Every structure is written in C-alpha cells, then in structure tokens.
Amino acid sequence: MGVNCGQLGNNLPSPSRSIVLIKSLKAGHVKHANPDILNALEGTNIQVSIMVPNQLISNISSSQSLANEWVRTNNVPFYPKTLTHYLLVGNEIFSFSSNQDRQTWYGLVQAMSRLKYSLKIHNIRNIKIGTTIAMDVLQSSFPPSNGMFRSDISIPVMKPLLQFLNRTKSYSFLDAYPNFPWSGDPTNINLDYAFLKGNQTYTNLLDQMLDSVIFAMTKLGFPNVRLVIAETGWPNARDVDQIGANIFNTATYNRNLIRRMTSKLAIGTPAHPNVVIPTFIFALYNENQKGGPGTERHWGLLNSDGTSVYEVDLTEKRPKFD
Template sequence: MEKQKFTKMALLFLSFSSLIAISRGIVSNRIGINYGHLGNNLPSPARSIELLGNMSVGRVKLYDADHDILNLLSGKDIEVAITVANDEISGIAANQHLADQWVYEHVLAHYPSTRIRFLLVGHEVFSSISTPADLQIARDLVPAIRRIKSTIKAQGIRNIKIGTPLAMDMMETTFPPSNGSFKPEVREFMGPLLRYLNGTKSFFFVDVYPYITWFESQVWNQTAINLDFALLRSGNESYTDPKTGLVYTNLLDQMLDSVVYAMAKLGYNDVMLAIGETGWPHEGESGANRENAAEYNNNLVRKMSAVPTIGTPARPGEVIPTFIFSMYDENQKYGPATERHWGLLNPDGSPVYEVNITSGV
C-alpha cells in the first residue's frame, strides 16, 4: 500500500515536472565543452577558438573570465559560461562594489558581442568545507550570487543565468535514485541555493562522472556496476527503482535523478538541471581507454542533443544543457594519470578519438 502511494506521488510529480518543462520555453540542446588550460603544451587561445568553431561546439565553459578568450569569442555563434574564482567569493559577498566591478570588467566589457549565457560563481565549493576558510566560502556563496545577480539585473540583462557547479560528493545517497539525498553537512547551504535557483529559474549545475562511480564500484569489489550501464550502451541492462517504478538504462540518468529527488526532499521539485562536467578518460586507470571514451561521449551527445528531447526518467522531455570535460588533456593537473587524460583534442588540434558533437541536432 505504501509503495502504491509513493508511486502515485511520483507520477504526479513527473506530470507536474513535464508541465514545468513545457512552460520554461526553448532551451538550446547544443553540446558544450569545458576549455581549461592547465597545460604547458596547449594551442593558443586563438587556435583553440578556431578549433571550437571547426567542431561546431554550441557552448564553451571557462574556468575563469579570461579577457583574451572572451574577446576571441566575440561574434561567434557559441554560448559562453564564465566563472568567478572561489577566492573571490567572500569579498564579493561582503561588498556590492566588488560585485559591480567584477561584472563591469568581465561581463559588460564583452557582452553582448560575446554570447555570455551562464555566470558560474565558484567551482565545486561544497566539496571542501573542512577548514574555517572553506566553510566561510560556502556560507558566502549565495550572498555573492545574489550581489552579482543584482548588478546584472540593474544593467537590464535578462539572458544570463547565474549559478554554481557542484560535484556529486555533495550526495549522501544516490542509489536507488528515489533515495537520493544531500549530505547533512551541506544541507544548510543547499536550502538557500535552491531557493535562489528556483526563484530565478536558473540551473542546478552538476559535475557528474559515471566513470568515477563505475571505477570505484570495481575497486571496492562490492556490487560492481556493469560497464555497458556506465557507457550509456542502450538495451544491454536496465534497473527499476523499487519505489517509483522508473526504469533506468544507464548510470548517468540514475545519478542525475538522485539529485532530482534530493532537491525534492528539500521542497524543490522543479529546479532545472545542467551538467557542468561529464566525460570519460582515454588513458590511465582501469576502463580508461580511447574506445570507452569515444563510446561514452558519442552516446552522451546523441542522448543530450536528441530531437525530441529525451531527458531522464524523472524529468522526461527536459533539455539538460551539457558540457563535456574536456577540450584538451591538461598535463599540469595534479592527481592520478587519469586526471590528465580527459581531452577530446591533442595539442596539435587533432582529435584523440572521433566525437560527433552535433549528433542528433
């Protein structure tokens, strides 16, 4: 009886979500790429922007707001996401003048000729809250977002969405998706953030990596996740959520919907999702090879740029703006070898493996 009640509520929730998706208007489903430059062998910014055009990339996400790159993107048919550095957040939160200055220098100096569409405040801020300084940044995140929003709004700009990308380590539970919940230590920050995103019809940006979840399931030697499921190979495996009855054919949907249900548990059923980062490494540890990377990213592009839009089981038909990680291998990144081998392109601009960014459009 309890299961039937939950299922009816879930179906009601899904129907409502579908109506919300329809009412939001048209959101582009063109695929984006993360353009980082932590490498000493990478092409120049000018060559990089040329390569983005050759790949027919619809969006690019920067981990800063580099003036040279933003100038080079001027007049291009590429939507741009720019980022406020974590160490700038507390100052902006405390001082409207600093927020104004940041927007004037990094947005108004380039907009509208450069198609800035997303302004991301910080990067994975909730992933590190173990020190007093990190905790303060987490507390200052939403106040900083609101100050920047105030400046943007005062300039009459309506087509730049402001948010922040968060990693999946914010989650306490992701399986089954209907059990999705945020870690207790981040819930105090999550409420104000979701309130802002809901009130401004902005996106909840998630950095989501099925590869990492799959790899950890192998290492821990618990219930190992099937590789087909992680690579988005359709039709080879499925999982039915016992509470909702929703059927999952890939790990990405499962992870995204766990966030959907975690938000719903805090009272926010309809905040839109965006994928700030996702991808598959082509070299390094187990499962990291060019064949798997090509399959994951091509399957991802087909899914996220499909017409009509697919969405996820809990958000059917909803466009999820998606940025692949990453444009290049970045040889100055720290960590295991895998960290330095997520790129789609070699330093000379040739493809590491073939990916059709425009598939399905």
C-alpha cells in the same frame, strides 16, 4: 552540447586557434572561458559561461562594490559581442570543508544575489547565475529515490541555493562522471551501464546519478529546478594502476552521451522525462599541467596540437564513425 575549455597546459593552441577547433567540433557553448578566449569568441554564435573563482566568493558576498567591480571587469567589456549565457559562482565549493571553505558556503547565495544585482545595474539581463556542485553533495544516492543532500549543507546551504535558482529560473549545475563510481567498483557496476547502455530499470549510470540529485532537490521542496551537466566525460589514458581509461572507452561514452543529449525528442531522465539537459563535455584538450594521477591529464577531445584524440561531432549530424 558544449565543451569545457581548460587551459592547464604549456603546449596548447592559441585562443584564436582554439575557437577554430571549437567550431570544427560544432560546439554550441564554451564553459570556463578566460578573457583571451572571450575576446576570440567575439562575433561568434557560441554561447559562453564564465566563473567567479572560489576564493572571491566570501569577499563579494560582503561587498556590493566588489561585486560591481567584478562584473565591470569580467563581463561588461565582452558584452554583448560575446554571448555570455551563464555566470557560475564558484566550482564544487561543497567538496571542501575547512573553516574557510565553510565561510564560502554560507556566503554563496549572498554573493550570487549581489552579482545578479550588478548585472542588472549594468543593464545585462540575459545571464543565468548558478554554481557547480559535485556528486559528493549527496549523503545518499542509491537507489535514486533515496537521494538526499548531506546533513551539513542540506538546510543551511542547499535550501537557500535552490530557492535562489528557482526564483531566478536558473539551473543546478552538476559535475557527473560515471567513470568515477564505475572505476571504484567495476565488479558490481557493468561497464555497458556506465556507457549509457543496458536493459535495467535504470538504463544507464548517468541517469541514476542525475535522478539522485533530482530526488534530493525534491525533498527540499524544489522538484522543478532544472539540471545542467556542467562536466562529464571519460579519460582517454591512465597510469598503470588505473583501469578503463583508454581511447575506445572515451569514444564510446562520449558518443553515446552526445547521441542521447542531442536526440530530436528530448529524453530527460526517469524522474524528469522529456526534458532537455544542457551538457558540457570535459574537456577540450588533454592538459599536461594538471596534477594528480595520469587520468587527470587525459580528458580531452583534442590533443595539445589540436588533432583529434578520436573522431567526434557534438551535433551528432556527421556519418557514424568506425
């Protein structure tokens, strides 16, 4: 289990204190680490993912020298003392569709290829390259066997992306939040189902979401590209007009998630049973400078002063909590 290390707050602990807190949670991986966090992780056994910002993808796709410079600046200084494991090229780029955004779509795989070559010439060979997608890449998602990518990205973008991931034995990184479909339709989606509990053919909403993407990938000819859950979680507070966001629900969802993903016998999903799914909880902190509704600022395992929002252990090895 890993944790997303967002830093959109003006009252958050220092990088060195953050590492102490991450260790206390028994996290094995940190996602979206900035340079200060990378420095603080030096010499630890915690694996790291770093990200190329969306706005740089188009330029890197057209320039090997820019790709080389990005790797030289953002990866080489920390290697190998910091264990960088994933390089994510952009975040949810298919969720935006202006003309400029579409340029980014079409430059994505070329940028990934250039960055892979840059890692090679710097003799860095143990980093997987991917990109993070959201559930809105799907045109159809229910039932999961009907999973299908949107027509505007399926053949021109998703197919070459999956070809790259398959060839390089990398992963498809997916942001999957059962809270969003449940809060949009609480009458028809049972809360226990969203909490990874139930007794239907699909026992939980997260498996249903993951398998809809797996079926979509299969229809393009890539059934064996493995998934990473790049972000998932449940908000612990809300605005008055939002539902279901409270500490009890957050603790219930995340504890069930951890129990499932750290099972000694890998569970996988109905479409991909017995497969380990690396998973990152969003997020380390409640972040007071994030925009949008109240839930946006309340996804943290920890408060801004480093205290726990609720008791949690990412290894599921501590005694059960009340």
